[in-house]
Amino acid sequence: MTLSILSAQPSAPQLPASFPPSPNLSLSPLPSLTCALQCQHFQSCSGCTQELNLHRPIILDDVTDFFNNHGVSDFTFDSCRLWGWRCRAKLAVRGSSNSPLIGLYQENSHNIVDIPHCKAHHPSINATVELLKQGITHLKVEPYDEDQGTGELRYVQMAVTLNNTSLPASQRYRNGKVQVTLVWNSRNENSPSSEKLKALANFLWRNGGPRSNVHLIHSVWANFQTSTNNIIFGNRWRHLLGEIDFWEHVGGIDIALAPSSFGQANTRAFDSLLRKLQKYVPYGAAVADLYAGAGVIGLSLAATRKCRSVKCIEINKEARLSFEKTVGRLPKSIDTTISWHHADTSIGPLSWLMGSDVVVVDPPRKGLDPSLVDALRTLSLAEKRAMLTERSFSKVKNEKRPWILRAREASVQIESKTSPEEGQSLPKTLIYISCGWESFKEDCKSLLSRKEWHLDKAHGFNFFPGTQSIEVLAVFKRGPGAGLKKKKSGKKKKRPL
Numbered sequence: 001m002t003l004s005i006l007s008a009q010p011s012a013p014q015l016p017a018s019f020p021p022s023p024n025l026s027l028s029p030l031p032s033l034t035c036a037l038q039c040q041h042f043q044s045c046s047g048c049t050q051e052l053n054l055h056r057p058i059i060l061d062d063v064t065d066f067f068n069n070h071g072v073s074d075f076t077f078d079s080c081r082l083w084g085w086r087c088r089a090k091l092a093v094r095g096s097s098n099s100p101l102i103g104l105y106q107e108n109s110h111n112i113v114d115i116p117h118c119k120a121h122h123p124s125i126n127a128t129v130e131l132l133k134q135g136i137t138h139l140k141v142e143p144y145d146e147d148q149g150t151g152e153l154r155y156v157q158m159a160v161t162l163n164n165t166s167l168p169a170s171q172r173y174r175n176g177k178v179q180v181t182l183v184w185n186s187r188n189e190n191s192p193s194s195e196k197l198k199a200l201a202n203f204l205w206r207n208g209g210p211r212s213n214v215h216l217i218h219s220v221w222a223n224f225q226t227s228t229n230n231i232i233f234g235n236r237w238r239h240l241l242g243e244i245d246f247w248e249h250v251g252g253i254d255i256a257l258a259p260s261s262f263g264q265a266n267t268r269a270f271d272s273l274l275r276k277l278q279k280y281v282p283y284g285a286a287v288a289d290l291y292a293g294a295g296v297i298g299l300s301l302a303a304t305r306k307c308r309s310v311k312c313i314e315i316n317k318e319a320r321l322s323f324e325k326t327v328g329r330l331p332k333s334i335d336t337t338i339s340w341h342h343a344d345t346s347i348g349p350l351s352w353l354m355g356s357d358v359v360v361v362d363p364p365r366k367g368l369d370p371s372l373v374d375a376l377r378t379l380s381l382a383e384k385r386a387m388l389t390e391r392s393f394s395k396v397k398n399e400k401r402p403w404i405l406r407a408r409e410a411s412v413q414i415e416s417k418t419s420p421e422e423g424q425s426l427p428k429t430l431i432y433i434s435c436g437w438e439s440f441k442e443d444c445k446s447l448l449s450r451k452e453w454h455l456d457k458a459h460g461f462n463f464f465p466g467t468q469s470i471e472v473l474a475v476f477k478r479g480p481g482a483g484l485k486k487k488k489s490g491k492k493k494k495r496p497l
Helices: 060-069 123-139 194-208 267-278 296-304 319-328 349-353 370-377 379-393 402-408 437-448
Strands: 004-006 076-078 088-095 100-105 112-114 153-161 177-184 217-224 236-242 247-250 253-256 286-290 309-314 337-342 358-361 411-414 429-434 453-461 471-478
Touching: 060 076, 060 437, 060 453, 088 112, 088 123, 100 123, 123 153, 123 177, 123 194, 177 194, 194 217, 194 236, 247 267, 253 296, 253 319, 267 296, 267 429, 267 453, 267 471, 286 296, 286 349, 296 309, 296 319, 296 337, 296 358, 309 319, 319 337, 319 411, 349 370, 370 379, 370 437, 429 437, 437 453, 437 471
Parallel strands: 004 076, 076 453, 177 217, 286 309, 286 358, 309 337, 358 429
Antiparallel strands: 088 100, 088 153, 100 112, 153 177, 217 236, 247 253, 337 411, 429 471, 453 471
């Protein structure tokens, strides 16, 4: 089996001098120290579990063997950026106002490890953490006490945007700006401690905003949370300072992400994955994007592959606003029927697959919903039923399938100029993006068990260097596959006398 390892080559100014240079990887193993984490927080912090050979996670051997055993002999792995890659972080705030701790929990505990010099964090996150600590101390903001349920600042979320088009491309990564969300221990902005919240936001803006000596802060938001459980965010969000819209450029399009939106932590690696994914979607295809979030994958395909239709299905209704803003920045030349549906893909999954040539799934770490796996495993039977149904529908003009009417009750629909008819066809290509390797293996075995699908291509991406996580892009095709088809059992021809 051939394993190709690709390496991102960042330019010199993208990381501080204290960061090790990015290696030029090849197929030959590199000395451990060349790709070592070299972080003073390693072992005490639960964030990273692999200190050496960041370019090759230990799990990669299992991944390589798995795909080799399933007929994929050209699996590739992109090592991506090894340091300073994390552009989105959720950090706990504990300690005291005089000595605040901002970081992650120790393994199997609720003891906070302060990580001011984290090598995984984008440099702007570390700088903003230091600024936040100064503000906490200066204003006597009390960090949260889990045992007592007291204190003011519980968590902070920091998201870095790299989409600064006023700078040369080589300088955009290092000069990322941070969207800061302060998770405040109160019900709303009218609580007794609201003045201190405003004062802390103003401190960050005054010392890190566009008029400060070092411009770090993109915007400041507040989230209000009083629950005693481990859920980080409450349901109430407020914009305090800076820009409201947070834009990033990935997969060939500008995307809008609200603080409440799910966003990939490794922006550059995600962009690499999207570029690879696009190659497996035919021009003019009809695409179903399941577990779509704000529709980033589906909309990038609409823009780059000239899809005739893209429908995005997402259970989180908060993602709708980001979807609408992203659509607003798509090129006007796109002639695609685009829709976003607030729905649960585990309920009636076949209805979402209907009429698509390609289905893209990007599930959470637990993998696909069992009902969706079952629907994908039995597409041939569904296709036969659909053909019979199509004949009956053809007798009644202008009749709409009930699932379409139901879906549009909670959807956003952008019609194309040509408005193509939705057919009864079912997808021939399944593109699976996985962040949970063990769940992917189980889903893969289920999909292949009835020979409804076969694995065609697979690629790995180092989304979380220093951990045992790997992002997988797997392409399945309908049918048993060329290498798995039954051999023709014919008699040997007799040689002529």
